[in-house]
Amino acid sequence: MEKDTLIEKFLSQQLSSSELETFREKWANDPDFVQEVRDYTELIISVKAAEQVTKGKLSKGVGIHSTRRLYYRIAAVILLLIVTIPCYWVVTSTSSKKIARENFIDLRLQTSRDVASDDTSPLNEALRLHGQNQPLAAIDVLRKTVKNDESTPIKLFILGDLFMTTGQGDSAIYYYQKGRLLIENDPYTHWNTIMAMLLNRESGNAKVLLAQLADSDQTPYNEKARKILNEIKTPGFRLKVWLGID
Amino acid sequence: MEDRELKDKLPMDEPTSSEKEVLTGFKEDAMRLLQHTHHWSPSEAATIFHDACLLVLDQLTNKKIDEINKSYFLKVCKNLGANTYRRALKEKMTFASYRDEIQQEYQKTIQNNYGITLFDAAPDESRSQKALRAFSMLSEKCQKIIRAKYVDELSHKHIAQQSVHVNSENSAKTVLSRCLKYWKKLNKQLK
Numbered sequence: 001m002e003k004d005t006l007i008e009k010f011l012s013q014q015l016s017s018s019e020l021e022t023f024r025e026k027w028a029n030d031p032d033f034v035q036e037v038r039d040y041t042e043l044i045i046s047v048k049a050a051e052q053v054t055k056g057k058l059s060k061g062v063g064i065h066s067t068r069r070l071y072y073r074i075a076a077v078i079l080l081l082i083v084t085i086p087c088y089w090v091v092t093s094t095s096s097k098k099i100a101r102e103n104f105i106d107l108r109l110q111t112s113r114d115v116a117s118d119d120t121s122p123l124n125e126a127l128r129l130h131g132q133n134q135p136l137a138a139i140d141v142l143r144k145t146v147k148n149d150e151s152t153p154i155k156l157f158i159l160g161d162l163f164m165t166t167g168q169g170d171s172a173i174y175y176y177q178k179g180r181l182l183i184e185n186d187p188y189t190h191w192n193t194i195m196a197m198l199l200n201r202e203s204g205n206a207k208v209l210l211a212q213l214a215d216s217d218q219t220p221y222n223e224k225a226r227k228i229l230n231e232i233k234t235p236g237f238r239l240k241v242w243l244g245i246d
Numbered sequence: 247m248e249d250r251e252l253k254d255k256l257p258m259d260e261p262t263s264s265e266k267e268v269l270t271g272f273k274e275d276a277m278r279l280l281q282h283t284h285h286w287s288p289s290e291a292a293t294i295f296h297d298a299c300l301l302v303l304d305q306l307t308n309k310k311i312d313e314i315n316k317s318y319f320l321k322v323c324k325n326l327g328a329n330t331y332r333r334a335l336k337e338k339m340t341f342a343s344y345r346d347e348i349q350q351e352y353q354k355t356i357q358n359n360y361g362i363t364l365f366d367a368a369p370d371e372s373r374s375q376k377a378l379r380a381f382s383m384l385s386e387k388c389q390k391i392i393r394a395k396y397v398d399e400l401s402h403k404h405i406a407q408q409s410v411h412v413n414s415e416n417s418a419k420t421v422l423s424r425c426l427k428y429w430k431k432l433n434k435q436l437k
Contacts, residue, residue, distance in 0.1 A: 004423060011396060013359060020360060027362060039377070039433060040426065041364055044396040045352055046374040047381060049345035050334035051397055 007037055011044060086239055093236025097246045099228055100169070100199035105188050108154075109161050123155055126162070135165050146175075153182040157189050164192060169200030191221055198228075203241050207232055265306065268314050269299045275316065276323045284327035293379070294332070298323045300435055301383045329382040331389075335375055345374055380432035387411045388425035395422055 006023055009015050015023055026033045109130055122145040129138035142159045150156065156179030163172035176193045180186065194213070197206040210232070213225035231237060240246075273295060280291035302322055305311045311318065326332065334341050349369050356364050381389065391409065394400045400408070402418040412418040 004427070008423065008426070010360075012399070013355070015360065023360070024362070036430070038364065039373075039430065041352065042373050043377045043381060043392075043429060043433075045345060045348050046377045047331070047393060048348050048397050049341055049374070050331045050378055051393070052344040052348070053334040053337050053340050054330050056340065 003033065003036075007033075007040055010037065011040055086235075089234070089236030090239055090243075090245065091236075093234050093240060094231055095240050095246045096198045096201050096203055096237070097167075099231060100164075100195040103191075103224065103228065104164050104195045104199075105191055106161060106165065108158055108188065109165065123152075123158065126158065130162060130165070135162055138162050139166070150178065151182070153179040153186075156182070157186070160189070160192065160196070164196055164199065167199065169196045169198075169202075172196040173200065187218060187221060191224075194225075201241060201244075203232060203237075265303065265314060266299075269302065269319065272316055272319050276320060279320055279323055280327045284324070286327060290336075291327075294323060294326050297379055297383055297436070298326050300432070301326070304432075304435075326382055331378045331382045335378055338371075341374075342369075342371060345369060376436050377433060380429050380436055383432050384425060384429055387421070388428065391418065391422050391425055392429070 003026070006015075006019060006026070009019060010023055027037070109127065111127060122141050126138040126142040129135075129141060139159065139162045142155060142162065146155050146159055156175045160172045160175035160179065163169075163175065173193060173196045176189050176196060180189055180193070183189075190209075190213075194206050194209045197203075197209070207229065210225040210229050213221050214229055216222050276295045276298065277288070277291050280286045280294050281288060286294060298319065302311070302314055302319055306314060346369055349365065353364050356362055381392070384392070391405060391411065394405045394409065395402075402415045402422070405418040405422075406412050406415050409418070412421050
């Protein structure tokens with residue numbers, strides 16, 4: 001029998017009694033054979049030991065890793081939610097300025113189309129200019145008149161409306177409030193004042209006034225106020241106000 | 247290990263000195279790869295580099311490859327460095343304790359079955375390290391078949407059934423025998 005076959009059989013412990021005899025004989029007389037057997041045995045023992053090290057490491061490692069991995073996954077999901085939920089809120093909610101622009105009542109400015117061309121009073125001039133899409137020029141004309149005469153509420157209200165169209169909420173509030181000192185219960189102006197507050201990102205004040213209006217019996221403003229209140233209460237809207245996003 | 251020393255240590259007859267020069271030229275990159283990517287110490291990295299040189303030159307001699315190129319050589323270094331069996335060597339304490347335990351058990355079994363005392367002396371760490379280094383240098387196919395036969399203690403028939411590399415009992419026997427011989431050759435070269 002070949003030496004290699006004999007060694008392989010010995011390593012897998014499958015020697016027959018005759019083969020064992022041959023093996024013993026070689027073992028006793030052939031130092032090279034002994035060395036070779038020892039080398040192969042060394043290989044098997046070492047590979048087995050290395051397997052044990054790897055298995056031990058794996059069994060420890062899998063536990064630690066899977067636990068860690070679970071924590072990492074939970075943390076990642078939480079982080080993802082923390083980032084995505086507010087983003088979703090912000091994207092799906094409407095902004096304070098958008099509410100103001102969509103709900104601002106500009107009926108008084110619509111009268112510009114009815115202004116006769118030969119009527120050169122400053123109010124009509126301003127309305128005409130607004131009709132020609134020149135709101136800043138209209139503001140200039142009306143402001144000069146208002147400076148000399150603050151006793152005509154309609155001029156103050158229209159000036160407020162003009163400021164609203166140019167996005168200057170604080171100036172609009174100023175003129176609306178001046179006008180309301182003369183005529184307190186003008187529903188348009190009251191409503192537009194709230195819209196000017198929203199335009200000016202004063203959502204706290206606007207909320208108080210909207211709540212009062214929602215509880216009142218002033219149709220259709222109460223209904224509209226309730227609708228806007230619902231929008232204002234959404235987390236997305238609050239987040240947008242907090243972050244200063246329009 | 248100095249480059250000159252390395253060149254002298256490479257046990258090659260067939261490869262030309264220019265091929266050894268080429269391999270020595272790859273040393274810096276290989277050492278960087280092994281130390282930085284696989285976190286081996288400088289001396290361990292030098293050993294792996296040396297083994298990779300042996301392996302590649304052996305493949306060249308046996309016409310398994312036509313030429314030595316850097317990317318292939320670095321791949322060999324990477325595979326040797328990432329090898330499970332080399333990793334096990336890093337865990338010296340654990341490996342030594344498992345090794346002693348297995349050797350005692352094996353010794354006892356052989357003594358009982360065949361009445362032969364396999365080892366007279368205490369376990370020699372350097373011998374088992376060398377055995378594993380040579381084992382690491384074997385192809386995956388060879389490692390699998392040796393493991394299947396002597397670690398999992400499968401018969402040739404079972405190996406043929408489970409392995410994709412061999413398709414019959416005889417083929418399993420032949421491949422195993424060839425792999426053991428190749429391991430013996432590598433183990434000798436590492437001396």
